[in-house]
Amino acid sequence: GAGVSQSPSNKVTEKGKDVELRCDPISGHTALYWYRQRLGQGLEFLIYFQGNSAPDKSGLPSDRFSAERTGESVSTLTIQRTQQEDSAVYLCASSPVAGAGELFFGEGSRLTVL
Amino acid sequence: AQSVAQPEDQVNVAEGNPLTVKCTYSVSGNPYLFWYVQYPNRGLQFLLKYITGDNLVKGSYGFEAEFNKSQTSFHLKKPSALVSDSALYFCAVRDGGGSYIPTFGRGTSLIVHP
Numbered sequence: 001g002a003g004v005s006q007s008p009s010n011k012v013t014e015k016g017k018d019v020e021l022r023c024d025p026i027s028g029h030t031a032l033y034w035y036r037q038r039l040g041q042g043l044e045f046l047i048y049f050q051g052n053s054a055p056d057k058s059g060l061p062s063d064r065f066s067a068e069r070t071g072e073s074v075s076t077l078t079i080q081r082t083q084q085e086d087s088a089v090y091l092c093a094s095s096p097v098a099g100a101g102e103l104f105f106g107e108g109s110r111l112t113v114l
Numbered sequence: 115a116q117s118v119a120q121p122e123d124q125v126n127v128a129e130g131n132p133l134t135v136k137c138t139y140s141v142s143g144n145p146y147l148f149w150y151v152q153y154p155n156r157g158l159q160f161l162l163k164y165i166t167g168d169n170l171v172k173g174s175y176g177f178e179a180e181f182n183k184s185q186t187s188f189h190l191k192k193p194s195a196l197v198s199d200s201a202l203y204f205c206a207v208r209d210g211g212g213s214y215i216p217t218f219g220r221g222t223s224l225i226v227h228p
Contacts, residue, residue, distance in 0.1 A: 004157070031214065042220035043158075043204065056215065091157060102148055103216065105157035 002026070004106035006092050012112045013082055021077045021109045023092030031095040032075050033103060034067060038088045046090075049075060082113045116141045118207045120219035127195045128227050135190040135203050135222045143211030147188040149179055152202040152221070161203075164188060165210070175199070195226045 005024040013019050025032050034046040045059035049069040060066070064082075069075040079086055089110045093103035118139045127133045139145055146165050150158040162173025169181045179190045190203060202223050208216040 033215070035218070043218035045215055045217070048215050050214065059215075093158075102160040102163055103150075103158070104160070105150075107155075107157045 004092055004094055004104055006090075006106035006109050008109055009107065010110045010112075012114065014114050015084060016081055018078065018080045019082055019111060021079075021090050021092075021111070023075045023077070023094075023106060025073070025075070025092070025094030026096075026104055028072075029094035029096050029104070030072050031097070032069055033093045033095075034075070034077050035091045035093065036088045037091055037108070043091065046077070079111075082111075084113050087111055087113045116207055116209050116213065116217050118205050118217055118219040120203075120205055120222045122222050123220075124223045124225065126225050126227065129197050130194050133192050133195045133199070133224065133226070135205075135224060137188045137190065137205030137219060138186050139188060139205070139207040140186060141207055141209040141212075143209045145181075145186075145188075146208045146210045146216075147179075147181060148206040148216060149173065149177070149188075149190050150204045150206065150218075152204065154201075158204060161190070195224075197226045197228055200224055200226045 007022045030051045032049040035043040047067045048056040064080045067077045089108040091108045093105045095103050148163045149161040152158045161177050162171050164171045164181045172178045177192050202221045204221045205219045206216040
């Protein structure tokens with residue numbers, strides 16, 4: 001497709017389980033971002049990838065969170081031992097130029113931890 | 115450090131009236147400023163941006179924003195509101211001389227009444 005694709009769109013899991021969220025950016029976009037959006041709150045930065053450079057992980061809230069990206073393609077965000085406070089919409093965005101332009105967002109993955 | 119404030123959680127306006135959604139920012143260097151709109155259960159869509167040049171920026175769907183350096187503001191405006199403009203609006207800022215990661219405000223819910 002032409003836009004940023006995220007899967008799954010909805011995920012319900014039990015506390016303590018691991019989850020994996022996937023983001024397929026727009027082809028040719030070198031920059032990729034993950035943000036978290038809790039109900040009624042703004043966007044919270046998680047992690048940033050730029051090409052083959054080391055990612056900026058400064059926004060990851062705990063060591064239960066990790067993300068990978070192979071080259072300039074798909075990225076996966078993994079949350080281990082999920083907690084109820086992890087419930088949120090996880091948004092992925094890509095950009096053709098590092099930081100200079102606007103971000104193109106996917107529709108998000110809604111995670112509910114019971 | 116960079117930050118952005120959207121002082122209004124909600125803005126109500128009658129259809130046909132002008133609307134303003136407020137945003138103020140703080141950055142160390144030159145600001146790169148963005149507005150995004152989010153419709154229910156959707157990702158964010160880019161509306162407009164200010165990088166340099168004319169202080170009045172025009173964007174999608176008839177929206178515009180005015181960059182005011184002395185007041186560190188970047189308010190979103192539209193001369194005549196439509197019911198279909200009802201959505202969540204996010205202001206974002208990044209330091210043009212620093213991080214490639216934009217910081218988002220908490221969002222403002224715009225409600226346009228028929």
